[in-house]
Amino acid sequence: MTELPKTFSPAELENRWYAHWEETGQFHPDRPNAEPWTIVNPPPNVTGSLHIGHALDNTLQDILVRHARLQGKDALWVVGTDHAGIATQMVVERQMAEKQDKRTNYSREQFVEKVWDWKRESGGQITQQLRRLGCSMDWANERFTMDEGFSKAVLKVFVDLYNEGLLYRDKRLVNWDPGLGTAISDLEVETREVQGKFWHLKYPLADGSGFIEVATTRPETMLADMAVAVHPTDARYTALIGKTVKLPITGREIPIVADEHADPELGSGAVKITPGHDFNDFEVGKRAGFKPAEMLNMLDAKAQVTQTADGLIPADLIGLDRFEARDRVVKLLDEAGALVRIEDRVIQTPYGDRSGVVIEPWLTDQWYVDAATLAKPAIEAVRSGKIKIVPKTWEKTFFNWMENIQPWCVSRQLWWGHRIPVWYGPRAFSKQERAGTSLADTVYSFQKLDGLENSGNILDEVRVCLTADEAVRAFEEYYREKVGNRRVRLCEDERAADALLLSPDFDPQSEVAIWQDGDVLDTWFSSALWPFATMGWPEGDQPEWQRRYPNDVLISGFDILFFWDARMMMQGLHFLGDVPFHTLYLHGLVRAADGAKMSKSKGNTVDPLGLIDQYGADALRFFMAAMESQGRDIKMDESRVAGYRNFATKLWNAARFCQANGIGASTTLDAPAAAHAVNKWIIAETVETIQAVDLALADYRFDGAANAIYQFAWSRFCDWYLELIKGQIDDETKAVAGWVLDQILVLLHPFMPFITEELWHALGERQNDLIVAQWPKADARALDAEAVREIDCLIRLVSDLRTARTELNVPPGARVPLHLITNDRDVVAQAGGRMSAQEATLCRLARVQWVSAGNFSLDGAVAQIVVDGLTYALSLEGIIDLDAERARLTKAIEAAAKERDALAARLANPNFVERAKPEAVEKARADHADKAAEADRLQAALARLG
Template sequence: MSELPKTFDPAAIEAHWYPHWEQAGLFRPDRPQAEPWTIVNPPPNVTGSLHIGHALDNTLQDILVRHARLQGKDARWVVGTDHAGIATQMVVERQMAAKGEKRTDLSRQAFVAKVWDWKAESGGTITGQLRRLGCSMDWSDERFTMDPGFSAAVLKVFVQLHREGLLYRDKRLVNWDPGLGTAISDLEVETREVSGSFWHLRYPLADGSGFIHVATTRPETMLADMAVAVNPADERYTALIGQQVRLPITGRLIPIVADDHADPELGSGAVKITPGHDFNDFEVGRRAGIEARDMLNMLDAQARVVQTADGLIPAGYLGVPGNDAKAPMDARRMVVAALKAQGFLVPHVDKDGVEHDAEPRRIQTPYGDRSGVVIEPWLTDQWYVDAATLAKPAIEAVRSGAVKIVPKSWEKTYFNWMENIQPWCVSRQLWWGHRIPAWFAEDGSVFVAETAAEAQAQAGEGVALTQDEDVLDTWFSSALWPFATLGWPDNTDPTLGGRYSNDVLISGFDILFFWNARMMMQGLHFMQEVPFKTLYLHGLVRAADGAKMSKSKGNTVDPLGLIDRYGADALRFFMAAMESQGRDIKMDERRVEGYRNFATKLWNAARFAQANGIAASATLEPPVATLAVNRWIVAETIACVQALDLAFADLRFDGAANTIYQFTWSRFCDWYLELIKPVLQGGAEGGDETRAVAGWVLDQILVMLHPFMPFITEELWHALADPAHPRSNDLIVARWPMADARAIDPAAAQEIDWLIRLVSEIRAARTELNVPPGARLPLYVRDASAATLARLTAQDAVLARLARVDRIDGDAPAGGALQIVVDEATFVLPLGDVIDLDAERSRLTKAIAATEKERDALAGRLSNASFVERAKPEAVEKARTDHSEKMAEAARLHAALGRLG
């Protein structure tokens, strides 16, 4: 055995073992005859760096991968990065801007080449950081969504979906980012509450008989209004349905339509409809028979007001020269001024009777999470996938159990979204990404093909074609991740056969629809098989106070900093122990530090083993044991394996982590090692047996703990090796323990559990009664059964050592004594020679009175409805916690007083 250093140094261990595992090829699946087990990593952005959410997600995945590998399965963890169209293009454009350059200074081809150069130079940051976390990914087969093979799969899917009528070009509203100049997904929209206004307008009826009142937070959009909607059940407007109003400023006539979107209980019950600039209005407009091609679009790509229903803004219109574009806020001021001047603005009267142009409001406003500008609903021509058709098999897969969602509570959300799914916009106005394989002829004809030559063949000779400038949404390509990474459609990967369907997918709940559901849709359509059998959705890692982490709040946590301070093993164990099936995790650095202390305790236990001749086990089966303490620890080990197996089967990461933690810290380190010291250090009979059992149990701990704490366990696995029986393999590919119930001895378990209860009771009582730690107490027993007397005889040396008592036969002398009841027996420990009994009774009585006073005061606060309802939730929760603690303390003190006979 190589002697372990006195101090546990995580950094040194991590720096040694990860390169060893990777260079030895131990992350690659190499057991072709074994049961296959596959998982894919949600590909991080190539621009990304490790954040705390990545740390959680990848830790959970690595735990499962390492566990499967230890079970002897041919475990494969598919790894790679996503080309992240918007994020990557922004990074490169920012670098160019710093040099005074613009993307448009280059040709498209030159710019894309520059992005590839950036990727080669700076695009692998996060992969190095995943290594620091200990992720046992198959790096030899790392993928990238812009690799040639993957790109071929993307083009094939696009073309096939188009051929099947499931992908088409359409004019619809999209989330438009004026800062980036592209459509974006809902996931890239960040809603913020901002100060705004609510304007009330009067639209005159065309026949001059009166007005209809509407309200809006965006008065400038009235230039593109196409209708006013009222609820068909609203009797105030029944007679007006079908009539027209004359739009203020422009004079254009628009109809009054009936639609349930108008809520009679809100405002006037009438709503202005701008189908080209509001998602709800778009649907109202379509129900009213307005075709998308006829909907008015008043904005340009920078969200400037450039046109109205009457074409470009005419000279003098809104007081601006012809063809001048106006920023939204400028246009708003002009529109409001014009409405006011013409008498169409209804003033808001505040509580003091003062008139204002508008009513102040807090408004939920969409912003681009990268650009930081306001997102506009914008009417454009884009490519769409018929998601509703593709969703049907994915819905059935969950209903039938072919895909199991954990936790099950997410199923309702999944079904609700999938059953109401909208067409999926898959085109983006970028240069970096998979360019859409569609070519346009001058007459507007479109030819979709995987290559330009195929498109030309479709169009015919002499037809000039121009390829679509847009690229595909990054989520479109990442939806193919489970099968495109495995060589589809060419099946170039020899291990593809039978290995496509992943055993489990782990991801945050926030990408359930953007990635998980779309993988299910594409996988079922193209592979006729679910892409994963189980979908595990974890929660968010939040700040210590429960707030969502964000850079703007300054409450983010750097996982690499935590690794620097406490080691990767401690951070990983924290993530596992706190992950409770989808519930959010509150970041608590003290807990991370606590798990570093746990690793240190294991380290010291291994050093104790080395110092006492305990080495690695020479057998997979538990050694033959005759001593009760050894039979007990073998049974406890088997019970731990059983509990872990159940926790892994149910994906209870917290349950698994807490099981191995309690067994290692409490049963093995705190009790077993203490219980065997008399045998190891006192020359008692059974030393060889005990060393063999202890070495076997320590081996099982290292194997069971390895998925959670891979670095320290691998180090100890080798450090404890007996030179006479060298390890034949690294721990990462060892064998998972078998939960063999035949090794459980109930009688031994009962005996040692009794001993632990007795020692614990004596120790607690000594502490409560202020007995000096070094004082030895006489121990008398009363009413003991023959079985208890036999146990006392067998465990006399251990009891004397751990409880600092000397057993004496006969009756206890009269006088004050500590009394403990365990099962049928009463154990009496006279205290008169050790402490002042009267003083101790007085101390306990005063402590009880003080504690009960605090307890009752807290109970009074909690019974006060005003406090519970009005106080901050954290203050109420603290009061409840304090009350529980005072109740427990009072009970403990009463028990201590009662023990003084």
């Protein structure tokens, strides 16, 4: 037994124990014959740092994996980081900019190597921070989404989906970030309320018979308008459907079409349709018969005005930034008499969460996955119960999104990431195919043929392959069949292929240049493979993924349900034929104390590392678990974290008390034999607590499990059991107390791993660390109902006696005579028996003197207490002044009641409840409940005096 220091100091023991666990391989699964249990972490960005959401998510995961390990399972927590294409490229480019350097000064290969250098030197800071939180991850097999093996899996999935017709290139609208120069996902779009304007415009009918009025928040996009839509039942416009209007500025004629997207109740009921720059308009345009290739795009990748296919945009607008163009277009519309009026309006505006610039819906060629087809098995898996979503309330949201899912854009215009395994080469034509075409004098077409800009053109031949070597061989075979042997020269990108054409060492009669698609894959595409690609899929004769897939559970925030969780379901079911996990647990957000969402702009974020420095990792972890109630967000409350630090200190001091009294490590897994009622009682309480924790964890009720342990350890063990046994600690009691304390440490370990491991070893010699100990079993045979009733009655009596003494101002040192008032001989005998057994304990804890059970006169200074239907009398004669005490209590009751009623009146006032800040109303309600309880308590105390 190692004597514990007087003061509990978490920092030193946290560092020491984590290093020990990791160095001794305690996190690595090493039980090949045991039941496998697997969980994967949502891979944080390699650029990331630990935020409070990570702290919640990873605490919950660690509770489950430590619990599974203690249950004897072969528990694996897969850990790794995501390459985070956009975020990482931004970090590196910012660092380069500080040195007056930029990406375009380098080849793609050189820049990517710079990113790898950054990753090796600075990436993965968050993995060290996860260690500080106590996460028992299998660091020996840490993964990265651009590891060689993982990358092979990503490319295989792309190629297979393409070959199955489930992945294709298409021209559609995307969320385009002009600042980053890439498409981004919905998750990376942040909607803000911006003070803007609503411009009302009139478009003249082409036949000169009048005009139609439209309104827009983006007047510059009228340069690419392709229609005006009206509702098919709107009588005002029925006669105009099919006619055309003549656009101001460009003079282009566009049709008036019928579409239910136009709302007759909004504005004029007519809507301008710009399918190349608005998601709703894109769908309207398709219904109106416009093919995506025909839709006009008036902006380039930097959101500057570019000429449309019809060439009608005035030259002085070309090259203007979209917002500069807005001012110029509005002026031109006004000069043309087409501007009707302008309204001020709050506009919901999309911003890139990383670049901070306004997102542009932009028509461009991208790679898409047929998500609707892949979603069907995932929907069925949830509907049939193969995947259980907890809380179940999220199922409705899941089904709604999945049943209406859109094609998934998986390409990004970056250099860092999994490069799309697609190669392009010029389309070759046989003699028969060449006959009668403009290509008759050439062997094959190329980028600059007959003035055609052939990027993405139908004249490009496409090959989707796992490697560049495969692509070269595929093109060699293609050209050999079409035009004879040709040397295939592989270029880094399309620009390099263009340059090669102009170089003197290129011979078009004997050579062909091919190039790889310049885009990379969305990081969600690769992370969707996380449950199986992290374990070696599809390699190996007896691969780990065959044993570990499906995973047991996935824990994630609800905010990535569709971006990650659902996509893992789709890919796992498609490629492995089974669900990726059996249970999906969705937790809420950690919010500021006032309930507001945390954000850096609001300045209300909380640094979990700062909380760990101040209170210890165990306290923060326990707060997260105790506050995690299914379906609810967590309000950050630092005082509660401090409270759980106090809980750790109380447990520390309880262990020191045990050490001082010869109580140490238990030598048995089963409860020791016990004869004393108090020991039978604490054994029964322990068994009931084990049952409660088991049930709570089985239902993913983290709060229920944490609070069950907390109440038992603090109240039943520390406050009562250790008090009850003082002065009578024999060998039986030492054995029982040591066993109970061991059970507490094992039950508490998943929640507070550091202090429990420290106390586990301090209490005596152990064969193993606590992290691999055995989870306790709830043995109902250890329950003794009579002993439980006896000690529970004693506790209630002592509690009420202490309360009465406090409320009646009885001096702490006074030993007050206590009587049981009854004429029932059986009650006298039963109570007498219990009192005989527990008299010494009762008198010591309640500071009373047991007198008798039977008749007793209530005359004089007497206070009455009723416990379990029995009336007890405290003789207070000569101890307190009853009249003065009655007066004091009466005055205190009046004061509490006055405050209670004033608060009730305020809460009954609708003006206060509706107009006051929510936190002020909440405080008023809490204060009212406190004052009401105080008044009732004091009234009860007064009633005791008769």
